[in-house]
Amino acid sequence: AQRVTQPEKLLSVFKGAPVELKCNYSYSGSPELFWYVQYSRQRLQLLLRHISRESIKGFTADLNKGETSFHLKKPFAQEEDSAMYYCALSGNTNAGKSTFGDGTTLTVKP
Amino acid sequence: GAGVSQSPSNKVTEKGKDVELRCDPISGHTALYWYRQSLGQGLEFLIYFQGNSAPDKSGLPSDRFSAERTGGSVSTLTIQRTQQEDSAVYLCASAPGRRTGELFFGEGSRLTVL
Numbered sequence: 360a361q362r363v364t365q366p367e368k369l370l371s372v373f374k375g376a377p378v379e380l381k382c383n384y385s386y387s388g389s390p391e392l393f394w395y396v397q398y399s400r401q402r403l404q405l406l407l408r409h410i411s412r413e414s415i416k417g418f419t420a421d422l423n424k425g426e427t428s429f430h431l432k433k434p435f436a437q438e439e440d441s442a443m444y445y446c447a448l449s450g451n452t453n454a455g456k457s458t459f460g461d462g463t464t465l466t467v468k469p
Numbered sequence: 470g471a472g473v474s475q476s477p478s479n480k481v482t483e484k485g486k487d488v489e490l491r492c493d494p495i496s497g498h499t500a501l502y503w504y505r506q507s508l509g510q511g512l513e514f515l516i517y518f519q520g521n522s523a524p525d526k527s528g529l530p531s532d533r534f535s536a537e538r539t540g541g542s543v544s545t546l547t548i549q550r551t552q553q554e555d556s557a558v559y560l561c562a563s564a565p566g567r568r569t570g571e572l573f574f575g576e577g578s579r580l581t582v583l
Contacts, residue, residue, distance in 0.1 A: 391570060393571065395572075402574050402576045402577070403512075403560065403574040404574065405571050405572075408570075443511075445512065447572070449570050453525070454517070454519045454522055455500065455519060455566070456517050456525060457502070457564070457570075458514075459511070459512045459514070460511070461511035461512075462511035464509075
């Protein structure tokens with residue numbers, strides 16, 4: 360079974376501090392991992408995917424197959440980063456169905 | 470280009486009434502998902518359509534909920550005999566392929582059951 364776990368429901372940091380949103384997954388195979396973000400009053404949208412290996416808005420995420428993790432990191436948080444973040448997995452089982460974690464609400468305080 | 474479109478954007482109904490929520494996915498996308506997002510909560514998976522395959526209905530919370538996808542395009546989520554606990558934002562998402570990869574979300578339909 361494929362499963363995504365985001366252990367922190369809420370995360371609060373001060374502006375300029377580093378931030379790490381945790382994501383662990385369970386999947387027997389080679390998954391694609393994604394981070395989605397939902398800013399207040401906006402639609403849910405893709406932030407980044409592991410195969411792109413890119414930095415978006417200063418965020419990076421590295422797929423660690425040994426630890427089955429895909430943590431999202433940013434060295435210096437900004438107030439505009441406050442949002443709901445979802446980790447998601449897409450595989451080639453279950454007819455390709457994507458699975459989402461429960462989400463982490465990040466608050467960056469001034 | 471057009472994104473995923475959902476209607477109505479807001480719906481207020483009385484307990485016991487039936488409601489229909491519509492989703493127009495991105496043209497050509499074979500995968501379509503419905504999720505529910507209650508206030509302050511995460512995404513709750515409801516149903517998944519992939520091409521002509523039988524839909525994955527494992528997330529539907531009760532038999533009052535049903536969904537159809539006509540012609541592999543537009544989808545309708547129907548909630549019969551609505552209850553107050555059905556109040557939530559209902560999100561639709563579509564994706565281009567069998568291994569769905571990136572999902573494209575609509576803005577959601579906010580349902581309030583009085």
